[in-house]
Amino acid sequence: MLGYALLGLLARGDRSGYDLTQGLKDPVGYFWHAQHSQVYPELARLEGAGLVTHSVVEQAERPDKKVYRQTDAGRAALRAWLTADTEVPRKRDELVLKAYSMWQTEPARAADMLRAHARAHAAHLAEFERRLAEVTLRAGTELHDPRSPWFGIQAVLRRGIGYEREYRDWCEWLAGALDGAGQALSPTTP
Amino acid sequence: MLGYALLGLLARGDRSGYDLTQGLKDPVGYFWHAQHSQVYPELARLEGAGLVTHSVVEQAERPDKKVYRQTDAGRAALRAWLTADTEVPRKRDELVLKAYSMWQTEPARAADMLRAHARAHAAHLAEFERRLAEVTLRAGTELHDPRSPWFGIQAVLRRGIGYEREYRDWCEWLAGALDGAGQALSPTTP
DNA sequence: ATCATCATGTAAGGGGTTACATGATTTA
DNA sequence: TAAATCATGTAACCCCTTACATGATGAT
Numbered sequence: 001m002l003g004y005a006l007l008g009l010l011a012r013g014d015r016s017g018y019d020l021t022q023g024l025k026d027p028v029g030y031f032w033h034a035q036h037s038q039v040y041p042e043l044a045r046l047e048g049a050g051l052v053t054h055s056v057v058e059q060a061e062r063p064d065k066k067v068y069r070q071t072d073a074g075r076a077a078l079r080a081w082l083t084a085d086t087e088v089p090r091k092r093d094e095l096v097l098k099a100y101s102m103w104q105t106e107p108a109r110a111a112d113m114l115r116a117h118a119r120a121h122a123a124h125l126a127e128f129e130r131r132l133a134e135v136t137l138r139a140g141t142e143l144h145d146p147r148s149p150w151f152g153i154q155a156v157l158r159r160g161i162g163y164e165r166e167y168r169d170w171c172e173w174l175a176g177a178l179d180g181a182g183q184a185l186s187p188t189t190p
Numbered sequence: 191m192l193g194y195a196l197l198g199l200l201a202r203g204d205r206s207g208y209d210l211t212q213g214l215k216d217p218v219g220y221f222w223h224a225q226h227s228q229v230y231p232e233l234a235r236l237e238g239a240g241l242v243t244h245s246v247v248e249q250a251e252r253p254d255k256k257v258y259r260q261t262d263a264g265r266a267a268l269r270a271w272l273t274a275d276t277e278v279p280r281k282r283d284e285l286v287l288k289a290y291s292m293w294q295t296e297p298a299r300a301a302d303m304l305r306a307h308a309r310a311h312a313a314h315l316a317e318f319e320r321r322l323a324e325v326t327l328r329a330g331t332e333l334h335d336p337r338s339p340w341f342g343i344q345a346v347l348r349r350g351i352g353y354e355r356e357y358r359d360w361c362e363w364l365a366g367a368l369d370g371a372g373q374a375l376s377p378t379t380p
Numbered sequence: 381a382t383c384a385t386c387a388t389g390t391a392a393g394g395g396g397t398t399a400c401a402t403g404a405t406t407t408a
Numbered sequence: 409t410a411a412a413t414c415a416t417g418t419a420a421c422c423c424c425t426t427a428c429a430t431g432a433t434g435a436t
Contacts, residue, residue: 001287001423002424004287007291008287008290016386016388017388017389018386018387030281031286032283032287033280033282035424035425036387036388036389037391037426037427038423038424040388040389040390059386061432061434062432063386063388063431064387064388065386066387066388075294078291082294082295083295083296083303086284086307087284088285089282089285090223091221092221092222092223093279094222094276094279095279096218096221096222096345097195097218097221098271098272098276099345099349100343101198101342102272102341103336103338103340103342104198104268105269106273110273113273113276121278146293146297146300146367146368148293151292151367152291152292155292155367156286156289156290158360159360162356162359162360163356166353166355166356170349174345174348177345178336180334191395192396206415207415207416208415225396225397226416227396227397227398227399227418228396228397230416230417231417249414251404251405251406253416255415256416
């Protein structure tokens with residue numbers, strides 16, 4: 001899985017392990033991230049499988065680096081994965097798990113916590129919207145061309161925007177529901 | 191983490207390991223699931239930590255079962271977790287990762303795949319909406335009481351509804367964007 | 381002086397999935 | 409007759425996170 005993430009980044013151009021790790025932050029990393037300690041061994045595995053090759057680039061005033069390039073086999077592997085069936089992912093979300101048990105705790109405190117999360121998601125949302133505006137300017141007409149790499153960036157950003165907006169709204173709704181009944185109807189207050 | 195999921199279920203009543211595994215499907219399991227092979231050892235760990243106890247219930251025509259009950263320490267642990275800080279989770283979603291590289295593949299084929307996913311999410315959405323309607327009837331006025339267990343069920347269902355709706359819409363938007371430019375580049379925005 | 385960035389690795393450990401193992405009863 | 413449900417466990421493996429390790433340059 002991580003291998004395909006790396007191949008997807010390398011399809012956009014050659015990169016070092018360090019750059020790939022950075023690339024797994026922004027923006028695709030919001031939906032697939034990894035640490036460098038996972039990236040370096042995975043690159044070695046991909047090279048062993050003949051999907052990438054590397055060349056050492058010597059740098060003055062910076063450490064030398066290994067720049068990886070996708071092979072034809074690598075491109076083929078990426079395309080095969082793209083058209084293969086995709087499982088609907090099973091999620092794990094600690095906050096929703098907490099929401100399930102929130103009736104066990106003080107509503108006011110839970111509401112504060114949810115509002116803090118609402119703010120965090122609103123911040124992510126604003127960031128993604130800013131990025132989409134930026135990308136829209138830079139991509140020009142290519143934005144709507146499904147064969148342009150900008151198209152993929154746009155797709156991920158729009159998913160991020162929708163996700164964050166929904167999450168923010170849910171947090172705000174739940175916070176409101178919690179303090180809505182805080183003083184009004186609570187016959188079971190300790 | 192799994193331990194808190196189990197404690198959250200046990201806060202609603204005593205259950206066996208088998209029942210807990212089932213409970214981790216429906217509806218909270220949509221945001222936190224586990225296999226029985228993970229549940230049984232975790233229950234042993236919780237018992238070792240004094241957070242739950244069990245008693246063996248003999249059954250005719252069914253295998254004997256161990257019914258677990260939360261201790262006072264278990265309830266306290268659950269509440270401490272509920273009020274503790276929650277990290278904003280880092281997601282992994284294979285379909286979004288594929289979307290990032292979809293410019294590398296045939297737009298028509300990718301669009302078909304996305305429409306299949308849109309249908310799957312629409313089905314989940316319908317199921318959650320059906321459940322929420324059912325819960326609304328059964329819970330009555332307790333639905334709006336933040337101290338009722340129904341409140342937690344409602345919160346999870348509403349998150350599921352929002353999540354699935356957003357995911358479905360994104361799939362449909364992306365599918366449209368992909369085949370929109372299949373023959374000519376027509377401007378398609380959601 | 382200390383921290384962040386660039387740059388690449390290894391090792392230990394935790395959480396989770398899949399498979400192995402057993403066995404009765406009910407339903408299709 | 410085959411499958412699903414109830415019921416509880418163990419073992420192997422994979423993926424991922426955290427920490428260990430090294431070392432130069434530039435910024436605060």
